[in-house]
Amino acid sequence: MDSSASALEPLFAFLSYALIQAELAFYKIPGSHVIARYVKSSHQNDPGRTVLEVLLALFAIRTLLQSRTRADNGEKHFIQFSEKEIDELVDEWTPEPLGAPLTTEEQMDLASIPVVSGPNGPRPKLVNTGKQVLNLASYNFTGLAGNETIKERAIETLRKYGVGSCGPPGFYGTIDVHMDLERDIADFLGTEAAILYSQAFATISSSIAAFAKRGDIIVADRGVNFAIQKGLQISRSTIRWFDHNDLKGLEDVLQNVEKERRKRRGPLTRRFIVTEGIFERDGTISDLPKLIELKHKYKYRLVLDESVSFGTVGRTGRGLTELYNVPATQIDMLLGSVANGLNSSGGFCAGSRHVVDHQRINGTSFVFSAAVPALLAVSASEGINILRNTPSILSTLQENIRAIRAVLERVDCITIPSHAASPIIHIYVRAQAPAATAVAGSKSSSNSAPLAFDIALEERLLQDVVDEALAQGVWITRARRLRGQEIVEARPSIRLAVTAALSRKECERAAGVVKAAAVKVLTKRK
Amino acid sequence: MPSPIALTTPPRQESIFKKRSPSYLTAMRSAQSYLIALSEADARARSRDSASTMSTPALSLSSTATTLSEEDVVNDAPCDNSDGLAFPTTPPTSEQFSSANHLQFGFCANENYRYKSAHKAGTQLKELHEQDPPYYILLTTYLGYLFLICIGHIRDFFGKRFHPKFYGHLLPFDGYAPLNSDFDSFYTRRFKTRIDDCFAAPVTGVPGRTIALLDRDSDDYNNSFFLTGTTTRGLNISSYNYLGFASAQGGCADAVEESLRRYGASSCGALLEGGSSEVQMTAEALVASFVGQEDALISSMGFATNSTIIPALVSKGCLVISDELNHASIRFGVRLSGTNIRMFKHNNMKSLESLLREVISQGQPKTHRPWKKILLIVEGLYSMEGTLLNLPGIMELKKKYKFSLFIDEAHSIGALGPNGRGVVDYFGVNPREIDILMGTFTKSFGAAGGYIAGSKTLIDRLRLRGHGGAYAESMTPPVLTQIMASMASIMGVSPSTSSALELAQHHPGPAHPCQLPAWIDLPPSLRDGSEGRMRLRRIAFNARYLSRGLAKLGFITYGHTDSPIVPLLLYNTGKMCVFHRMMRARKTPIVVVVVAYPATPLVTSRVRFCVSASHTKDDIDTVLRACNEIGDVLDLKHLPGERWPLERIFNSAVELVNMEDE
Incomplete structure (x- = not known):
């Protein structure tokens, strides 16, 4: 007994020494006295509390140290394997190929895409046929493609700025011509400011996500284009849908949202209405004055995608705001496509200075991508200039639209959902059974409702129409969709893009060809 | 700049070009005199050639040999060379003078300043160990953030009460939730805005070897900027212009012009x-x-x-x-x-x-x-x-x-x-x-x-x-044309007419003539790939020289030595703007990118250099010299190990670059 105690003595001595050293070291830390006093007094008052606090501290440390990415591997589902078992599992695992080979239909689909051999424009030459065709497929609404003034300005710019901007806008990629174009767009539309993105498709997904966050509410049209759908997805906000272009439905949704908020007594969150000016899917037009009325009434912010309508409608192509004579400042975020409307490249978001400046730091695809090449920015500026100075382009465009519609509207086997002023004209196959004529109605019921149309069959028929028209020297295209990825499947359609660069005669002739092709293919079917 | 730490007076040091360059260069005040010097140099070179004392001039660089037309000079080159950027220290012979001018693509004929970028077969990629700074640097960095956060909140607190109109967009208004909350935008408003003059500076012209910044100023503490109408040309060590193909002249630009004439600017x-x-x-x-x-x-x-x-x-x-x-x-x-x-x-x-x-x-x-x-x-x-x-x-x-x-x-x-x-x-x-x-x-x-x-x-x-x-x-x-022209000049276009199939098996080989549109007519030096090779070897040299040079000066850098991106660690947030402003205020202004949180971890604020093939060895020297001076002022040299004086680095650049990784 005595001997064992003496044997342990050095150990005790060491322990007490270590304790004293630790205490000294602890007191050397600035502020440690305060902690020690706090612990002492709290222990004195309530020893149980010390235990609780120690536990709390340990729990906090554990939570902090836990990797966030491991969260979904809760212990419950984690299976322990030995190294050998893992090796076996690794050997057994055979992944699917990264991309499945194309099916025969898909190959034909890809092969059927016409390729332009020279410059693209109203009358391009195609590689596939080697012939010149009338172009109602490419976006060249105001005929700016191949404009000589734009070419000259682009060459001048090339000789001063080179091609690439060699950096994102934050790192010396903001060239003076970008600022000029942003100012031109803002002036043209009548907003405080505008921000230029380098691809139209990537614009709205970043713009929406820069403002709408988790917990915010977005009320969107069911028929919005794919880019918007992706923006809604990436924003992680709460999405409420209203039926395509049904503003009565929109009002109901807005009322419901407000009711729910009152019921839950939730905090005030950001609320947005997201819709398109002219819908890329079917060419219908939003009733902008009504939208603005609703937005003000229910205190929402309006995000309007004018990718199709900017540069195509209104007296000088300012878009929906000019068409309805509504000041653009009423729209909180007005997005448009420089690529479609001005035949250059890129997209923009116009709005108040706060809206624009916020995106310069938070618009993901603005911050992390190189700026538009200078010569394309200048081309776009010149495009605006041309639109401003020659309103006749827009009236020619409208005349051409009318001429084409006059021919096509008389065809029995097709229907046209597009608005009379829309520069894109969609053509549906007219449903044969009279019961299914109310396609628009059936589409609206819900996401899971069975489709009132047979996608594969209609796609095939429409492709036949396209091929037939191409054989007759008119280039049109089926509206291409990512089937299975859209939130609501769009009905298969042929999309005509009317251009001001063709004469009225040519437009009538082209429409005649489309009509003949449609009649030939669609009346033949069973 | 109204900011209290803004630098208004440039440091007094002389331009390095002035010190080192022969007297006739300083006298060059106009393009005219430069052209005269050019022809003189030409004559000298020819006489030396006849005496056969000079090694073969670097012909690889001479491309279309178009002389610098007066118009080019007027457009892009500032005629005086006071910032030491417009003309090379050793004037080239006219035959060597590349069609791209010196401001866009630096002239460097010294074949020693080249390196081949490749991994040594059979060796392991060097494991990088991030060098930690001394503790006091870390501590002051955190304290700096803490200080800024406190000040920011105090300003917010009083600002919202005394100047509510400046906070309108951050507060609920008339039943609308604020577009961005004051909490989310706190970092932007209270950190970034303070040093906003270092970010997103607008530029003009070609982002080549040099770049022209549009000078701007702010009279509301960086909330908004206005352009003053003047420009500052600086050495550009920031743009992603690795091979120097950002250029308004030369074979690629000619091809792009041709494509604009043929195809216009839209894809429809x-x-x-x-x-x-x-x-x-x-x-x-x-x-x-x-x-x-x-x-x-x-x-x-x-x-x-x-x-x-x-x-x-x-x-x-x-x-x-x-x-x-x-x-x-x-x-x-x-x-x-x-x-x-x-x-x-x-x-x-x-x-x-x-x-x-x-x-x-x-x-x-x-x-x-x-x-x-x-x-x-x-x-x-x-x-x-x-x-x-x-x-x-x-x-x-x-x-x-x-x-x-x-x-x-x-x-x-x-x-x-x-x-x-x-x-x-x-x-x-x-x-x-x-x-x-x-x-x-x-x-x-x-x-x-x-x-x-x-x-x-x-x-x-x-x-x-x-x-x-x-x-x-x-x-x-x-844009497609620029891609094809620059890519073909890196690959070189094979003169042979072997079938494309055969060619595809020879990777990495030259391009087949049929892979380029017939209307793209590249000048010979681009077509045979010699200029492309030269560019590849120049960027490899510059990358190694800069990162090794900085290390020898005692700076903490990240990354591998072959990387053309060289981040130099600053740590303290406040040093970012001072570094940026000091670089810009130099006699030969240097344009740099500074990055901090959220692009990097909180403590490792850094300045990021992107070297390019368009930089010359002299340019890298300029950067090293500037870093050395500013590094002393800002206490940035914390790398343990051997340090070299500046002159030794300059003189043994080639040795430094060819050194094995230790």
Whole structure:
């Protein structure tokens, strides 16, 4: 007994020494006295509390140290394997190929895409046929493609700025011509400011996500284009849908949202209405004055995608705001496509200075991508200039639209959902059974409702129409969709893009060809 | 600048060019006198030639030999050389003077200042250990943030009460929630705005070797800027212009002009909907053979290449394994795809392997079904760190674990490898062993947009399934032309007429004449690839020289020495703006990029240099000299180990570059 105690003595001595050293070291830390006093007094008052606090501290440390990415591997589902078992599992695992080979239909689909051999424009030459065709497929609404003034300005710019901007806008990629174009767009539309993105498709997904966050509410049209759908997805906000272009439905949704908020007594969150000016899917037009009325009434912010309508409608192509004579400042975020409307490249978001400046730091695809090449920015500026100075382009465009519609509207086997002023004209196959004529109605019921149309069959028929028209020297295209990825499947359609660069005669002739092709293919079917 | 720490008076040091350059250079006040000097130098060279004392002049540099026309000088070159940027220290002979002027692409005829960028076969990629700064630096950095946060909150507190109109957009108003909350925007308002003059400075002209900044000023504490109407030309060590193809003159620009005349500037729609053109297809084929894959797809925006293609590759039931420092576009794309995502430690093969073992053995969460596909997404060269991908390590793991590999070569393509074919070329790996190679044209090719390359089956699938094909505008002809012209000059165009099939097997070989449109007429030096090789060797030299030089001066840098991106660590936030302003206020202004949180971890604020083939050795000397001086003032030299004085670094540049990694 005595001997064992003496044997342990050095150990005790060491322990007490270590304790004293630790205490000294602890007191050397600035502020440690305060902690020690706090612990002492709290222990004195309530020893149980010390235990609780120690536990709390340990729990906090554990939570902090836990990797966030491991969260979904809760212990419950984690299976322990030995190294050998893992090796076996690794050997057994055979992944699917990264991309499945194309099916025969898909190959034909890809092969059927016409390729332009020279410059693209109203009358391009195609590689596939080697012939010149009338172009109602490419976006060249105001005929700016191949404009000589734009070419000259682009060459001048090339000789001063080179091609690439060699950096994102934050790192010396903001060239003076970008600022000029942003100012031109803002002036043209009548907003405080505008921000230029380098691809139209990537614009709205970043713009929406820069403002709408988790917990915010977005009320969107069911028929919005794919880019918007992706923006809604990436924003992680709460999405409420209203039926395509049904503003009565929109009002109901807005009322419901407000009711729910009152019921839950939730905090005030950001609320947005997201819709398109002219819908890329079917060419219908939003009733902008009504939208603005609703937005003000229910205190929402309006995000309007004018990718199709900017540069195509209104007296000088300012878009929906000019068409309805509504000041653009009423729209909180007005997005448009420089690529479609001005035949250059890129997209923009116009709005108040706060809206624009916020995106310069938070618009993901603005911050992390190189700026538009200078010569394309200048081309776009010149495009605006041309639109401003020659309103006749827009009236020619409208005349051409009318001429084409006059021919096509008389065809029995097709229907046209597009608005009379829309520069894109969609053509549906007219449903044969009279019961299914109310396609628009059936589409609206819900996401899971069975489709009132047979996608594969209609796609095939429409492709036949396209091929037939191409054989007759008119280039049109089926509206291409990512089937299975859209939130609501769009009905298969042929999309005509009317251009001001063709004469009225040519437009009538082209429409005649489309009509003949449609009649030939669609009346033949069973 | 109204900020109290703004520098208004430039430091008093003399321009290094003035000190070192012969007297006749200082006298050169106009382009006229420069041209005279040029012809004199020409005559001297000829006389020396006859005496055969001079080695062969670097003919590789002479391209079209168009003399600098007076107009060019008026347009772009400031006639006085007081900042030492306009003319090289040793004037070239007119024969050597490249068509691109010195402001856009530096003149450097010394063949010693070249290096081949390649990984030594059989060696391991050097493991990087991030050097920690002394504790007091870390402590002051944290204290600095703490201080700023306190001040920020105090200002917010009083500001909201005394100047509510400045906070209107941050507070609920008339039943609208604020567009951005004061909490979310706190960092922007209270940190970034203070030093906003260092960010997003507008520029004009070519972002080449030098760049012209539009001077701006603010009278409301950086809330808004106005342009003063003047410009400052500085040495550009910031733009992603790795091979110096950002140029308004020369063979590439001529080709672009021709394409503008032929095709205009628009592509008119999406690829599948009326925007397909022959130019695009030719360019895609050329890109495929450049990177050594079967097929390639070109997208009109680099960011969108990732964000629209990744969702087409993976879907539910698949797993994406991503490096923790991957670019925002990759994260954006993965989020859109809705797949599971796991991350591993930056470039750490051990962490990757243990993660692979875990995910393959565990299978999908909850159900434990095996994963359909596992896609590893990594970058070739990390743009904030300057680290190279450990490709040999990954290829080994790929053999064992059978995952698919996606390499984002946004920064490495063109900038790395003996043939400029990116990180794959650098390590001598067969590109066909990699499933997907992605890259951008913004950086090395002076263009815009991005590509995806892989097997024909896969690319065809992506043409139909990628979001871009159906919905996004296709690339415009002038940009496509710039890509083709610059890419062909890196590859060289073979004079032979061997069949294209035969050619495809010779990767990395020259391009076949039929791979370029007939109307692109490249000047001989670009066509034979000699200038392309010269550019590759110059950037490799510059990259190694700068990173080694900075290390020898005692700066803490990150990344591998072969990386053209050299981050120099500043740590303290406050040093960022001072460093930036001091660099800009020098006699020879230097334009730098400073980055901080959130692009980097909180403490490691840094300045990021991007060297280019357009820089000369003198330019790198200028940067080193400036860093040395500013580093002393700002207490930045914390690297332990041997230090060299500046002159020794300058004099033994070649030795420094050729030194083995220790």
